[in-house]
Amino acid sequence: MPMKQNPMKQALGEGRVQIGTWINMIRNPAVLPLLKSAGLDYARVDMEHSSPSIETVADMAVLARALDFPITVRPPDGNREWITRLLDIGIWNLHIPQVDNSEIAAEVVRAARYAPEGLRGMSGAGPHTDYESGADIRSQLAFLNQQVHITVMFESKEAFEHIDEIVSMPGIDAVTLGPSDLAQELGVIGTPSQAKVIDEHRERLIEAARKHRKDVAMLVQTLDEAERWIQAGVKIIAYSSDVAVLKAGFAAAAKRLK
Numbered sequence: 001m002p003m004k005q006n007p008m009k010q011a012l013g014e015g016r017v018q019i020g021t022w023i024n025m026i027r028n029p030a031v032l033p034l035l036k037s038a039g040l041d042y043a044r045v046d047m048e049h050s051s052p053s054i055e056t057v058a059d060m061a062v063l064a065r066a067l068d069f070p071i072t073v074r075p076p077d078g079n080r081e082w083i084t085r086l087l088d089i090g091i092w093n094l095h096i097p098q099v100d101n102s103e104i105a106a107e108v109v110r111a112a113r114y115a116p117e118g119l120r121g122m123s124g125a126g127p128h129t130d131y132e133s134g135a136d137i138r139s140q141l142a143f144l145n146q147q148v149h150i151t152v153m154f155e156s157k158e159a160f161e162h163i164d165e166i167v168s169m170p171g172i173d174a175v176t177l178g179p180s181d182l183a184q185e186l187g188v189i190g191t192p193s194q195a196k197v198i199d200e201h202r203e204r205l206i207e208a209a210r211k212h213r214k215d216v217a218m219l220v221q222t223l224d225e226a227e228r229w230i231q232a233g234v235k236i237i238a239y240s241s242d243v244a245v246l247k248a249g250f251a252a253a254a255k256r257l258k
Contacts, residue, residue: 003130003140006092006147008042008070009173012215017230018042020072022219022241024050029063031242036069044072044238048097054085061090062127072151078104080121083111087120090127092147095217097178099152102165109171112148114141117171149173151217151236154205155181163204168212174236175209176217177201206233 011018020042023031035043043064045057052060057073064071070092075082078096086094094112099105110118125133134140150171154160155178167175179198183189188197202218209216210233217236220226221244226237 001130001132003132003134003143003147004065004068006070006149007068008072008093009147009149011041012149012173012235015235017234018236019226019239020044020237021239021245022046023052023071024241024243025246026242027052027056029056029060032060032063032067032069032071036067042070042072042093044074044095046074048074048076054089057086057091058089058127065090065127065130072149074153078108078152080107080111083108084121087112087148088123088126088128093149093151095151095153095176097153098155099166100156100158101162102169105152105166105169105172108150108152109169112150113145113171117145151176151215153178154201156185160201160204163208164212167205167208167214172214174215174217175205176219176236177205179219202229203232209233 008018018041020040021035021044023043023045032043045052045060047057060071072093072095073086073091074095074097075086078099083094096108099108112118112120114120125131128144129140151174152166152172153176154163154166159166166172177198180189182201183194183198186197188194206216215235216233217238218229218234219238220229221240223239226239230237
């Protein structure tokens with residue numbers, strides 16, 4: 001059986017917008033076929049601010065590959081240990097936090113891609129190869145490099161000071177920002193100017209991505225926001241989260257029925 005291709009990377013290469021959501025609470029892998037049946041293109045699993053263990057994510061990764069419904073994972077840290085483990089359990093898409101400069105970005109690429117693009121740790125047949133062990137190791141490694149998709153997060157003033165160096169780096173596929181962390185560092189969180197300042201930084205990121213032919217991912221809380229940023233050229237939309245959608249749905253029902 002041939003190794004599987006990353007559906008998200010293939011879709012983005014064809015210019016198709018990808019719509020997904022954050023998984024912050026639900027640890028049952030059955031949420032993936034549910035989200036696929038709802039019409040989403042992918043799910044993003046958070047390990048930085050949420051509770052899923054590597055075992056939970058490994059179960060999700062196997063099911064995601066079987067369903068051709070890709071998951072993206074944000075690890076607690078963008079270091080070699082987390083990147084290696086996530087890729088080797090079958091994750092295609094990484095969402096790396098706190099990439100503040102080109103040195104950090106380069107280390108992410110180095111850890112995530114095999115030579116000559118990086119120096120990813122070598123592993124035998126496993127979920128990441130769909131248990132295939134090809135005779136032509138060079139072709140296999142080149143294929144695996146092509147399936148990896150890396151999004152890096154701009155969450156600090158420093159990151160925006162190095163915006164062109166980070167966005168232009170080979171091996172980085174997409175960029176996004178962490179709106180709350182960035183607002184906190186810029187001193188605007190909770191102020192009337194927060195939305196305006198963060199939108200200005202979003203626009204800077206979109207402009208840099210367009211210049212260097214990279215994709216942009218954006219977290220949105222409303223459909224109006226999603227439509228606005230899609231029109232601006234954003235290709236990866238993370239609409240809300242399992243927590244927010246569940247709370248809003250049940251809150252609306254409770255308010256009406258009580």
